[in-house]
Amino acid sequence: MEITLLSAATDEFLAGVPDDTALALGLTWAPMTAGLQKANAQSMALSAKATHLVHANGKSSVGLARMSRVDVKQLAKSKVTRVVSAASLLAAIKPVGTSLVTLSISGAGQEPDGEEGVEGAGSGDGELVWLGAVSNGVVLRGHDCVVTTERADELWRALQERYNGNASRFDEVSGFGWSDLVELARERQPDSAASMSLLLPVKAGSLGLLRNIPKPAKYLGAILGCAALFQYLVIPVAHYEIAKYKRAHGPKVDTRSLWEAAYHQWAMTHKVAGRKAGVQVLIALGEVPTPIAKWSMSNASCEMDTARSRWNCAVSYKWPSTGVGDTASTNALFASSAPRDWILDWSPMTSVTGRFFVQAATSPLDTSHLQPEGWHLVHSVSYLQRFDRVLNLSSKPLTKFARVAIQAPRSKSGQVVPAPAGLQFPLVAKVRVDGPLRTMVGKMVDMPDVSWEKVDVTIDSNVKPDRNKSELKATLQGEIYAKP
Secondary structure (H helix, E strand, O other): OEEEEEEOOOOEEEEEOOOOEEEEEOOEEEEOOOOOHHHHHHHHHHHOOOOEEEEHHHOOEEEEEOOOHHHHHHHHHOOOOEEEEHHHHHHHHOOOOEEEEEEEOEOOOEOOOOOEOOEOHHHOOOOEEEEEEEEOOEEEEEEEEEEEHHHHHHHHHHHHHHOOOOEEEEOOOOOOOHHHHHHHHOOOOOOOOOHHHEOEEOOOHHHHHHHOOOHHHHHHHHHHHHHHHHHHOOOHHHHHHHHHHHHHHOOOOOHHHHHHHHHHHHHHHOEEOOHHHHHHHHHHHHOOOOEEOOEEEEEEEEEEEOOOOEEEEEEEEEOOOOOOHHHOOOHHHHHHHOOOOOEEEEEOOOEEEEEEEEEOOOEEOOHHHOOEHHHHHHHHHHHHHOOOOOOOOOOOOEOOOEEOOOOOOEOOOOOEOOOOOOOOOOEEEEEEEEEEHHHHHHOHHHOOOEEEEEEEEEEOOOOOOOOOOOOEEEEEEEEEEEEO
16 A cells, blocks of 8 residues: 655654555554543643544544644545545454554655655664554553554564564455455444544644744743733632632542443454354355365455454365376466455465455353353353363363453553452353364354354365264364353
8 A cells, every 4th residue: 555654753653545545654652541532632632733533433542643734635636535544444453352464565665855754764674554553442542553564573573572462463465454444434424433433633622722823922921921920829728728729629530431431442343253143154064165176175264343343264175286288276266266256365386375354243242141250160061071071172172251451541640440349240261162063053152141253164075974073173262251
């Protein structure tokens, strides 16, 4: 994609979309206290001398941009009328867990006058990529930037260490590309992710008006202000005591209300993919042709995209290198035989990956029907144990339950608000089962309170099928929810 530098001081970029929309990269992100978020966002933007801001999906983080007057005039002359934050769109696409995305770009290495404008780009070692990272739908500070691939790898390792290896990485190879962001950016509905990710001008307020005052007038005002200050020095003790009283008797931070507001934000955006979504993808994988034009399938993988209510699937095939002339199993023969709705990624002489989507039924998490943790430790575990003969249960299919991960709210001063005792938030544990594909379709997806996240299928031609074994092996991964 073509990238245009907006501000060298803050490393902000515009990525052009083929209409009146542009993607904004490299914003400065900061967390906010839950409640009164719009007012807090404006206050933070004015303090940072930002010209534009985006309140990412109405969540507790704000992105700031500082455009010069020249930038604004150039933007007005172009066809661009909407500027959408790429990181905010990523937060909408990946509302659960911690995710990092790197997407290749071109033309961002230097400013028009030749000076370097990208972190690490001056050394000339490494392709430039846009890097974005989110955790539970909130953009992480310092993780919306244009960097070299080496710097991106450093940030990825640091993120993995910070989240104890529970982060996921996506790029063009794994099936996540610019087209995913562009498709969302073009949406026009008022409640769409694009509409909630628009860069909006900062309301000037009193601070903005001060910036437009000529310097001589500012100097005169400063002199008059100093004179007034001396006048009030006659009663410094009274002013000090008044301020001290206000601090002591001011409004207290209601930690429980802040945490409940943070949970409400999480619950509004958190979707789950239950039994129906699991059946939909397993049936779709079962219908995938294992050989296509003599090319043999090696593996298949589908990941849930709750933001779009669909599974993103990829199936890999190996070139058989058989036949001569008209009987050869060529790329062209595979392309003409593969399903028409597949997107084919070629490794020219060895393999090909077919990518497709499976629509899935998703819904908000309904906590009213959840079972307690103790119920799952008895009944859900017993359900798995009944299929021990066909499932691989040696890998501890169920992890310990823990409270759902919610972004901690912050006070007005920016401090993390500690969680009060007795919070009644849902519990969640990871579940993973391995076994024959037919067992997954017939039994495993029926487990209650599970949101399925990923399905992997492999073929073992050395297995002799019987009632307990199958050539098609599947791995299901998801999250199981419980009452607190």
